[in-house]
Amino acid sequence: xxxxxxxxxxxxxxxxxxxxxxxxxxxxxxxxxxxxxxxxxxxxxxxxxxxxxxxxxxxxxxxxxxxxxxxxxxxxxxxxxxxxxxxxxxxxxxxxxxxxxxxxxxxxxxxxxxxxxxxxxxxxxxxxxxxxxxxxxxxxxxxxxxxxxxxxxxxxxxxxxxxxxxxxxxxxxxxxxxxxxxxxxxxxxxxxxxxxxxxxxxxxxxxxxxxxxxxxxxxxxxxxxxxxxxxxxxxxxxxxxxxxxxxxxxxxxxxxxxxxxxxxxxxxxxxxxxxxxxxxxxxxxxxxxxxxxxxxxxxxxxxxxxxxxxxxxxxxxxxxxxxxxxxxxxxxxxxxxxxxxxxxxxxxxxxxxxxxxxxxxxxxxxxxxxxxxxxxxxxxxxxxxxxxxxxxxxxxxxxxx
Amino acid sequence: xxxxxxxxxxxxxxxxxxxxxxxxxxxxxxxxxxxxxxxxxxxxxxxxxxxxxxxxxxxxxxxxxxxxxxxxxxxxxxxxxxxxxxxxxxxxxxxxxxxxxxxxxxxxxxxxxxxxxxxxxxxxxxxxxxxxxxxxxxxxxxxxxxxxxxxxxxxxxxxxxxxxxxxxxxxxxxxxxxxxxxxxxxxxxxxxxxxxxxxxxxxxxxxxxxxxxxxxxxxxxxxxxxxxxxxxxxxxxxxxxxxxxxxxxxxxxxxxxxxxxxxxxxxxxxxxxxxxxxxxxxxxxxxxxxxxxxxxxxxxxxxxxxxxxxxxxxxxxxxxxxxxxxxxxxxxxxxxxxxxxxxxxxxxxxxxxxxxxxxxxxxxxxxxxxx
Numbered sequence: 001x002x003x004x005x006x007x008x009x010x011x012x013x014x015x016x017x018x019x020x021x022x023x024x025x026x027x028x029x030x031x032x033x034x035x036x037x038x039x040x041x042x043x044x045x046x047x048x049x050x051x052x053x054x055x056x057x058x059x060x061x062x063x064x065x066x067x068x069x070x071x072x073x074x075x076x077x078x079x080x081x082x083x084x085x086x087x088x089x090x091x092x093x094x095x096x097x098x099x100x101x102x103x104x105x106x107x108x109x110x111x112x113x114x115x116x117x118x119x120x121x122x123x124x125x126x127x128x129x130x131x132x133x134x135x136x137x138x139x140x141x142x143x144x145x146x147x148x149x150x151x152x153x154x155x156x157x158x159x160x161x162x163x164x165x166x167x168x169x170x171x172x173x174x175x176x177x178x179x180x181x182x183x184x185x186x187x188x189x190x191x192x193x194x195x196x197x198x199x200x201x202x203x204x205x206x207x208x209x210x211x212x213x214x215x216x217x218x219x220x221x222x223x224x225x226x227x228x229x230x231x232x233x234x235x236x237x238x239x240x241x242x243x244x245x246x247x248x249x250x251x252x253x254x255x256x257x258x259x260x261x262x263x264x265x266x267x268x269x270x271x272x273x274x275x276x277x278x279x280x281x282x283x284x285x286x287x288x289x290x291x292x293x294x295x296x297x298x299x300x301x302x303x304x305x306x307x308x309x310x311x312x313x314x315x316x317x318x319x320x321x322x323x324x325x326x327x328x329x330x331x332x333x334x335x336x337x338x339x340x341x342x343x344x345x346x347x348x349x350x351x352x353x354x355x356x357x358x359x360x361x362x363x364x365x366x367x368x369x370x371x372x373x374x375x376x377x378x379x380x381x382x383x384x385x386x387x388x389x390x391x392x393x394x395x396x397x398x399x400x401x
Numbered sequence: 402x403x404x405x406x407x408x409x410x411x412x413x414x415x416x417x418x419x420x421x422x423x424x425x426x427x428x429x430x431x432x433x434x435x436x437x438x439x440x441x442x443x444x445x446x447x448x449x450x451x452x453x454x455x456x457x458x459x460x461x462x463x464x465x466x467x468x469x470x471x472x473x474x475x476x477x478x479x480x481x482x483x484x485x486x487x488x489x490x491x492x493x494x495x496x497x498x499x500x501x502x503x504x505x506x507x508x509x510x511x512x513x514x515x516x517x518x519x520x521x522x523x524x525x526x527x528x529x530x531x532x533x534x535x536x537x538x539x540x541x542x543x544x545x546x547x548x549x550x551x552x553x554x555x556x557x558x559x560x561x562x563x564x565x566x567x568x569x570x571x572x573x574x575x576x577x578x579x580x581x582x583x584x585x586x587x588x589x590x591x592x593x594x595x596x597x598x599x600x601x602x603x604x605x606x607x608x609x610x611x612x613x614x615x616x617x618x619x620x621x622x623x624x625x626x627x628x629x630x631x632x633x634x635x636x637x638x639x640x641x642x643x644x645x646x647x648x649x650x651x652x653x654x655x656x657x658x659x660x661x662x663x664x665x666x667x668x669x670x671x672x673x674x675x676x677x678x679x680x681x682x683x684x685x686x687x688x689x690x691x692x693x694x695x696x697x698x699x700x701x702x703x704x705x706x707x708x709x710x711x712x713x714x715x716x717x718x719x720x721x722x723x724x725x726x727x728x729x730x731x732x733x734x735x736x737x738x739x740x741x742x743x744x745x746x747x748x749x750x751x752x753x754x755x756x757x758x759x760x761x762x763x764x765x766x767x768x769x770x771x772x
Contacts, residue, residue: 001410001469002403003690003770009402072402255769262766274761281761284768285684285705291770292683299404310679317676389669396668399675400648 003295005072012073016080023049027347029085033260035370036347038087040123040165046087047120057094057118064102064110065118071301075252075294082252090162093117093124096240097170100187104228104236113168113189125166125192127157127214128237134159134383135390137172138181138234142216144173144188151175151188151226153196153219159384163199163212166192176231187233189225196220204380206373207342241386249318251291257325258287265332267365276332283324290317309398316391319381326378330371336363337371344369404686406473414473420450421481427735430597433484437591438599439558444485448516452487456494456627461510463494468692471627472634472685479638482742484598486521486557488631492624493520493566496577499623500614505579509564520579522624523553523565523603531751533621538569540576540610547571548586548607549578559601560591567610568621575617578610585609596745597738622700629703629750630692633685633710636746640678640717643739647671647721650736654726667724674717681713687770704751704759711753718743 005013028042050056059074060066069077082088089095098117101109116122133139142155153173160166169190176184192199196219201209228236261280265271271280293310300308330337339362343349349366352359361369382388406414424446433440447453452474457463464470471491478487494513497506497520512518529535538551549569556565564581580587586608591601614620648671651662661667684706691702718740722729729736747753765772 001406001686001690003687005402255767259767262764277764278757278761281757281764282708284764285708285757285760287768288687288705288770289680289684289709292687293679295402295770296404296683296686299402303403303405305405313676313679317680392669392672393665395672395675399644399671400652400662400668 005076009072009076013076013080016077017084019053020080020084020086023053024081024084024086025049028087031347032085032087033256034347034367035260035345035374037345037370040162043087043090044120044123047089050089051118051120054118056089056120057098057114059095060098060102060118064098064114071298075298079252079255082250082256085256088250088253090123092126092161092166092170093122096126097124097189100170100227100236100240103239104187108224109189109227123162123165123167125160125163125169125214127160127169127171127190129159130156131158135387137237138185140172140174140185142171142173144175144186144221146175146223146230149223151221151223153188153190153216153221155216157214157216158202158211160199160212160214161210163192163214164201164209166199168192169214170227172233172237175233182234184231185233185237186230187227187236188221189227190216190219190221194219194221204377206377207340208373208377210377249290249294249314250322251287251294251318254287254290254318254321254325257322257329258284261325261329261332264329264367264371267367268332268334268336270332279328283321283328286317286321286324290314290321293317312391312394312398315385316382316388316395319385319388322381323375323378326371326375330375333363333365333368333371336361336365336368337375339369340372341369345373406469410470410473413470414477416450417452417474417477418480420446421477421483425481425483430482430484430738434593434597438484438593438597439561440485441561443483444519445516447485447487448514451514453490453516454494454510454514456491456498457510457514458498461498461506461514463510463514468630468689471631471692472689475631475634476638476641476685479635479640479742480642482596482639482642482738484596486598488628488635489519489521489557489562491631492522492627495627496566496613496620496624497579500577500616500620501579505611505613509579512563518563519558519561520564520566521557521559521562522628523556523559523567523580524621524625525554525556526552527554531755533568533625534575534618536568536570536575538567538605540569540571540578542571543607543609545609547578547610547612549580549605549610550607551603551605553603553605555594555600556589556603558591558599559603560589561599565603566613566624567605568617569610571615574615575621576615577613577617577620579613580605580608580610594745596742598745619696622696625750626692626699626703629707630685630688632746632749633681633688633706636710636714636743637678637682637685639739639742639746640681640713643717643721643736643743644671644674644678646736646739647674647724650725670720670724674720677713677716681710681717684709701760701763704756704763707751708753708756708760711747711756714743714747715753 057066058077062068144151144153169192171188172185173188175186196217198215200213202211203209270276344361451464454463455466459465540547540549567578567580586606588604589601594600654661688706721736722740725736728734
């Protein structure tokens with residue numbers, strides 16, 4: 001047993017830190033550190049910088065052009081990016097669909113799709129959830145009918161994150177209604193510019209259109225866009241979800257946001273209020289305990305000796321912590337978290353000049369502008385990726401079987 | 402970054418588990434509790450396994466092992482809710498080996514390792530609660546050493562221990578001493594504790610004492626941190642077994658014609674218990690792996706760990722009783738004994754509120770496993 005990283009891992013961390021420090025645009029880092037509005041261009045700029053270095057698919061094996069890092073190296077890379085204020089990599093391409101294409105796609109599909117994902121040029125979206133299937137994913141109804149060398153797709157996907165930017169979408173579609181629900185699902189890649197695809201934004205409780213409905217009306221998809229075998233999509237989807245869940249703990253971002261919480265609490269004069277400070281202290285222990293859990297999982301992956309049955313716990317705990325820090329930030333600002341001034345969530349806002357001395361953010365600290373919106377937005381974390389209640393069912397299965 | 406146990410560590414754990422399963426049955430524990438809460442024969446068996454000398458250097462007759470081995474052993478003892486306080490030997494030998502002079506080491510370490518001497522920490526005073534720097538005990542120089550005047554409370558196995566590690570002030574300076582129970586001026590009153598173990602009030606009236614170190618607070622903090630890491634590991638063992646007992650009960654108990662593990666309310670509670678157990682295990686690793694860190698880093702780590710463990714112990718213990726229903730609140734059934742043990746451990750070496758205060762007052766701008 002050893003808690004320390006090896007000297008090689010330390011050096012690796014230093015190298016990553018130096019590279020991120022030199023290559024992460026300062027304006028983007030500023031936005032991330034202050035939870036200001038990130039544009040599509042901000043996300044794409046960073047993705048392409050990573051892509052050029054070969055690190056957008058940082059978890060990819062060497063044979064597909066990735067760096068071939070082990071679990072600890074991947075973690076160190078993610079941590080250095082998060083602490084420096086890099087935006088989260090939009091995961092749908094490099095983290096979600098790419099591993100499926102690598103594992104189950106044919107060589108033509110790999111050659112066709114992976115380069116655009118690796119470079120950050122093509123924006124991918126996820127077509128899993130439907131109005132009638134949230135956590136019960138096997139109930140998807142969106143229908144794909146085989147007609148010669150094509151599939152004709154009819155139906156609807158929803159909760160498609162950042163789908164308004166999407167160029168391609170990977171979908172779970174129903175190709176058979178026979179047998180168990182899981183057996184009639186296929187995994188299809190669809191060009192979102194195809195005739196019959198309509199994207200309609202859903203405005204969320206924070207006023208932002210972060211997710212979308214995607215409608216398919218007789219959309220013709222070439223059969224060569226089918227991944228693996230027809231009706232085997234559920235297997236591929238499960239493969240993908242296992243990638244989603246280890247990513248979802250997001251402990252590195254939690255460490256960064258804990259620092260930000262302390263800055264806000266100090267600025268708002270509640271850091272030395274014992275009642276408030278103790279709440280931060282509890283969160284600090286929660287973050288350290290989550291980090292230890294993540295490190296246990298990483299070390300187990302790296303050594304390959306023991307498999308741990310705790311990955312499901314990471315999603316539950318990580319999402320609860322995300323909600324908690326956003327909640328405490330809002331509470332720290334108190335009444336000054338409540339004014340809804342959208343322009344103040346944009347970088348470089350100078351206040352309302354016409355209002356003179358009264359034109360700044362109410363209370364004087366523009367850092368408070370996004371806090372309540374972030375709090376509201378974070379309610380999603382215990383719902384998406386398999387709601388925490390579904391996760392508890394999974395955990396219970398390991399405890400009670 | 403490696404959380405695998407070595408083959409030797411696995412073997413050590415297996416040996417202790419075998420002893421717990423075979424030799425330390427629930428019936429034997431119950432008999433020991435009835436007889437006062439301490440079984441010297443069981444203590445000697447722990448010594449025969451080498452456990453009393455785990456932290457005693459090999460040259461002094463011990464195994465010369467480290468915190469990870471301590472963790473492995475304590476976790477297994479926790480599984481069996483063993484009453485005999487091995488953590489006390491780890492603390493005593495850690496402090497004597499780390500701070501005492503050669504003569505004191507030579508006189509005590511071999512005897513601790515062999516089990517011949519049970520040496521326990523006698524630090525609790527009425528006014529101190531969980532604070533280590535609050536100490537009224539007075540030490541004054543006397544021919545051949547020091548004498549101490551003090552009253553120490555809730556000293557583990559205080560009326561049967563062979564010697565005490567005692568913090569006392571020389572003028573205003575907190576120092577650490579060793580006092581033999583058989584010495585003149587030492588009187589004790591033993592009693593049972595809520596978890597079935599034994600403790601005592603200890604009165605020292607001009608009791609002769611050997612100085613261990615003038616830097617008493619440093620040594621006392623170190624001793625208590627050894628105790629915290631040991632308690633965290635022991636608690637993981639207790640919770641792990643509690644969890645297993647509860648899962649088995651849920652899978653066998655029938656109500657309304659079905660096993661109660663089919664009810665989602667209970668399944669989710671079991672998942673929440675598993676969460677608390679794994680958070681606790683993670684922080685127990687953290688505590689043991691930080692035990693040899695520089696003092697400020699070590700202290701901060703112990704506060705974080707003990708806070709998490711306290712939260713976990715309370716949740717797992719309370720929910721285990723709840724999920725068992727009526728049988729959970731009986732003395733006859735084992736789970737109530739696990740619950741009481743967990744409760745007592747939360748309140749040993751600082752409860753959750755105390756350690757939350759410690760974490761809170763030590764907070765820095767950045768935080769994490771490595772900061």
